[in-house]
Amino acid sequence: MKKTTQLIGILSIIFVGAGSLAKALHWPGAGFALVAGLVMLALFFVPLALINNYKAVKPPTVVFHSVVMLTVLIHFIAVLFKVMGWQGTEILMLIAFPFPFVVLIPTLLWYSKKYKLITLQQTIIVLFFMAYLGISNAFLVIDFSKELIDENISLEKEFQAHKEFIESINQLQNTNVDEKETQRFELAKQSIRQIKSQLLNTDDKRFMSQSAGAGFENLTNKTSFSASYSRLISAEKYVTELKENIMACYLAALPQESQQFLSEGDRSKVSDYVYKMLYLNPKLWTLTNLTFMTSQLELQKYVFLKHRSIKPPE
Numbered sequence: 001m002k003k004t005t006q007l008i009g010i011l012s013i014i015f016v017g018a019g020s021l022a023k024a025l026h027w028p029g030a031g032f033a034l035v036a037g038l039v040m041l042a043l044f045f046v047p048l049a050l051i052n053n054y055k056a057v058k059p060p061t062v063v064f065h066s067v068v069m070l071t072v073l074i075h076f077i078a079v080l081f082k083v084m085g086w087q088g089t090e091i092l093m094l095i096a097f098p099f100p101f102v103v104l105i106p107t108l109l110w111y112s113k114k115y116k117l118i119t120l121q122q123t124i125i126v127l128f129f130m131a132y133l134g135i136s137n138a139f140l141v142i143d144f145s146k147e148l149i150d151e152n153i154s155l156e157k158e159f160q161a162h163k164e165f166i167e168s169i170n171q172l173q174n175t176n177v178d179e180k181e182t183q184r185f186e187l188a189k190q191s192i193r194q195i196k197s198q199l200l201n202t203d204d205k206r207f208m209s210q211s212a213g214a215g216f217e218n219l220t221n222k223t224s225f226s227a228s229y230s231r232l233i234s235a236e237k238y239v240t241e242l243k244e245n246i247m248a249c250y251l252a253a254l255p256q257e258s259q260q261f262l263s264e265g266d267r268s269k270v271s272d273y274v275y276k277m278l279y280l281n282p283k284l285w286t287l288t289n290l291t292f293m294t295s296q297l298e299l300q301k302y303v304f305l306k307h308r309s310i311k312p313p314e
Helices: 002-024 030-056 062-084 089-096 099-115 120-141 146-173 177-200 204-214 222-232 236-253 255-264 267-280 282-307
Strands: none
Touching: 002 030, 030 062, 062 089, 062 099, 177 282
8 A cells, every 4th residue: 555655646746746837838738737636645645645654653543644634635625726726716725724723733732742743853843844834825825926026016117107107297297398389379370460460451452462472372272271171161160150250351351341241231141242252352361361270270289288299380
C-alpha cells in the first residue's frame, strides 16, 4: 500500500504541476490536469497516507487523523474551486481559512501533550507551517496577487493622467488665451459692421464703380451664397431670422422705396419682394452676405470655445 500511495502522490504532483504551468501559459488541457491532480491528492493520496500513518501510530488516534484528513480535503477542494473559478469559491475559502486554527491546531496540541506524539521542536515547525498556510489562504480569500497589484497601479496612473488632463483643460479655460482668441472674432465682426456702414452711406452708382477695386466681388457672389443658403434653408428659425435681417438691410439702404411698398403692398408677399430685390440691387445683396458672415462668425466662435476645432480668423 505504501508503494501505491507513493505512486499516487507522484502522479498527483505531476498533474498539478503540469496543470499549473499550462494555466499560466494559457495552454489547452490546464483545467483537466489541475482537476485530476487535485482530486487524486484529496481523495486518494491523503486518505491512503493517513491510513498508513494511522496503522503505524500507537496508540491509535482516530480523531486526530480524521481532523487532519478533513483539513487537507477542505483546503484542496477550496484551492481547486479557486483555480477553476467555480461558484461557491468564497464560501469554501471562508471555511478553509479558519479551520486549521480553530480545529486542527488545538487537536494537534492536545494529542501531542497527551500521547507525546511530537517534540516541542516539531510542534514549532508545524505551527510555522500552519501560519504560512493561513497567510496563503488569506491572500486567496482577498484575491491578492501580483496581477491585481499591477492592475491597481495601472488604474491609479491612468486616473492621475486623466486628472492632470482635466486640470490642464480647466487651467487653459481660465487663462487669457480664450479672451485673446475671441477678440479676433469680435474684430472680424467689427470690420464687417464698418463695411456695412460704408455701404449704407454710399449711393448705388458709386458703389458699382468702386466694387471691383474694393474687393466686394467675393461678397456679392450670388452662387456661393445660394449654395450656403440652400444648406440652411431647412432650418425654419434661421430662414426667418435671415429674412428679417434682409428686410432690415433693405429698409436702411432704400428707405423711401421700401416704406412705400410696405404701406401700399401686400405684407404677405414681403419676403418674395425682398428676394426679388436682392438680384436687382448689388448693394443690398452685399449687405445680406455681410449679415450672413456675421452669423457664421458667431457660430465659429461657439465651436471654438466648445471644441477648439476652428481656428480664429487672422
